[in-house]
Amino acid sequence: MKNKVGIFDFKVLYIYRNFVMKEKDLIRKWLDNALTDEELKAFKKLDAYDSYIKISDTSKKILPPSYDVTEELNEIQQHISQRTVSKNKSYLGILLRIAAVFVLGLGVYFFFANQDTQVNTLAGQKVNFELPDQTKVQLNALSEIVYNKKGWENNREVHLEGEAYFKVAKGKKFDVHTPLGVVTVLGTEFNVNQREGYFEVICYEGLVSVSYQQNTYRLPPGKGIELLSKKINEINTQDTTPSWIENKSIFKSKPYYLVLGELERQYDVVISSKNIDQHLLFTGNFVHSDIQMALESITIPMGLKYEINENLVTLYKQ
Amino acid sequence: MSKNLYDNVCEEKLFAELFKKHAQELHNFIYYKYGEHISPRDKVQEAFIKLWDNCKKVPLQKTKSFLFTIANNLSLNQLKHDKVKLKFQQEDHKNYTNQSPEFILEEKEYLQKYQKALANLTEPQRVAFLLNRVEGKKHKEIAALLGISRKAVEKRIYGALEKLRKEIEGI
Incomplete structure (x- = not known):
């Protein structure tokens, strides 16, 4: 259809468009300072010419706050140079801080690395724990083990005071130092008891070697030795673990003071036993869970009576 | 591709040149955009200090857009959406x-x-x-x-x- 309208119509459309667009275009061109002389004349004939010019002229009166580039540059250069100095300082500071942290860290590391690890129990308390090579240790009441984690693989060595049951992981020789003797083993299970001049080692598995003074004793499973009144006695047992692991203390022909001492440790009490011969031998046991029953177990066979007063237990003859 | 004489602007002379070239324009731009209450002077200073801090990361061709973007962002942060009031030159x-x-x-x-x-x-x-x-x-x-x-x-x-x-x- 449009083709049929012909060139004439198109021209009219063009002129019309030109006429309408002219004003807008003129203004736009003027705004871009791109008017030709002819266009400028046309622009000047616009109704709003005066107001455009006034707006434009007035806009030129808008004054950004004075800005002295040189001065500003000086200021920023001063600022930057100052900051560079202080930055260097702070770099040094940061470096020092890092160094301090390292020194402190190393110090702490060496302090702890060289420090012995200590495990101890209070009266009436038993503790299970593992040494670095997964050797299992059960510590009976009021006992203490000290060892050093550093170089553990090559130097398996613990210091024991009191009583402990060891399940030693296989590896190099394992030493238990006690004030009375050294117990040396490879992988095995054994119990070491060292109290008040009494020293007892019982082997439950493997092979245990005990050095006492100049002598060395080799213990196969089920065998043990005890040091009582400076005499070495052999022990035979059918048990596979020491009785205290099962919260029971079993005594076979042991001096009475050892029995009382163990009871004191298991129940955290003080036993006063005047006029009683503590060197009498006792055979029997007591449990760790009931003080009444435990006291009865150890007093009745000896023909004694007891009285409990808070944590003071008094034993007397009937 | 032409090689740039400077990879970055960590050169005090170059920095000074850039400042002379862009500072005024940047200042006025910020002023027209946000008015005087955000202190365009400070924004220009801050933008250039940022440029100096990041001089290694900003290639020379991008310094201008870097400066404008930073100054604009700094202004936006501060902007309290007040009406912009631009001053007129006092007639003599x-x-x-x-x-x-x-x-x-x-x-x-x-x-x-x-x-x-x-x-x-x-x-x-x-x-x-x-x-x-x-x-x-x-x-x-x-x-x-x-x-x-x-x-x-x-x-x-x-x-x-x-x-x-x-x-x-x-x-």
């Missing part, structure tokens, strides 16, 4: 001793209306218009500066002009 009345008081008063009123109308422009309109009218920048330059097309700049400036005229003359 000594040169117009023969002006009638009526004329001076009219002129004053006109300026007030103008200021108000200017504040009512949209921010893009005002920035483009002022860059064009006050700074005498070509549309092409403004387009490059704002990162928009020439046509868009034309539209903004024209729109601003018409809006100002209508508002001032109360059409």
